[in-house]
Amino acid sequence: MPAASLARRLESHRAALSRCRSCGDLVAGAVPIVSMARNPRVVLVGQAPGQIEKTSQRPFAGRAGKTLFGWLAQAGLTEDDARERIYIAAITRCYPGPSPSGRGDRVPSATEQKLCSRWLGAELALIKPGVIIPVGRLAIDRFLGKLPLEQVIGTERVMKLHDFETSVIALPHPSGASSWIHGSGHAELLSTAVDLLRVRLSQTLYL
Numbered sequence: 001m002p003a004a005s006l007a008r009r010l011e012s013h014r015a016a017l018s019r020c021r022s023c024g025d026l027v028a029g030a031v032p033i034v035s036m037a038r039n040p041r042v043v044l045v046g047q048a049p050g051q052i053e054k055t056s057q058r059p060f061a062g063r064a065g066k067t068l069f070g071w072l073a074q075a076g077l078t079e080d081d082a083r084e085r086i087y088i089a090a091i092t093r094c095y096p097g098p099s100p101s102g103r104g105d106r107v108p109s110a111t112e113q114k115l116c117s118r119w120l121g122a123e124l125a126l127i128k129p130g131v132i133i134p135v136g137r138l139a140i141d142r143f144l145g146k147l148p149l150e151q152v153i154g155t156e157r158v159m160k161l162h163d164f165e166t167s168v169i170a171l172p173h174p175s176g177a178s179s180w181i182h183g184s185g186h187a188e189l190l191s192t193a194v195d196l197l198r199v200r201l202s203q204t205l206y207l
C-alpha cells in the first residue's frame, strides 16, 4: 500500500480505536492507548498499558518501556525512531488496573482479550508488517502458542498471516514483574533475540 494511503488509513483506525469502550464495566475508566507511528513496517505487540501509559497516553512510557527501548537501541533504533517506525500495539489497549495480588497490573481477562483482538487484526491487515515483535507471555501465546519462553526467545519464525509473510522475533516482558530474564542462560537468549532483531530490522527498515 502506498505510504500516504497507509498513513491515512492508520489515522482513521486510531480515531476509531480511541473511541472504543467495548469492555464496558470490565475495565474501569477505559482509555485506549494508541501508537503514533505513521508509516510502520514493523508491529510490536505488548500485553496491556499500565497506569503511566494511561496518564501519558503513550505506549511503553514507564520503566518497562525504558528497558524495552534499551533493547531496541542495541538492535539499532533510538526510542524516537522506534516510536515513529514501529507500530506499538498490545493484546488489550486499556489499563486493566492493579493485580488483586498487589504485584504488578491485572492480566486482562480472556473476554477482554477477545473483545480487543479485532484492533490488532485490523492493524496487521493494514500494515502487513515484515517483522512482528511479540513482547511477553500473552503476545507470544498469540503468535507462537503456549511454548516455554526458553524455546521461543532467541528464535525467528517466518510465518504466513492472511496474505503476507512475516518474521516473528519475540522478546520477554521487560517489566520488573517478570523474573524470567534473571534465569540461568536467559540473558544469552535475550542477547540472541536482539541480534536477530538487529539484522531483520535493518533489512526491513533500511537502517
Ligand code: SF4
Pocket: 017, 020, 021, 022, 023, 024, 027, 030, 031, 032, 092, 093, 094, 112, 115, 116
Ligand atoms: S481494552 Fe480494547 S476492547 Fe476493551 S475498551 Fe479498551 S480498546 Fe476497547
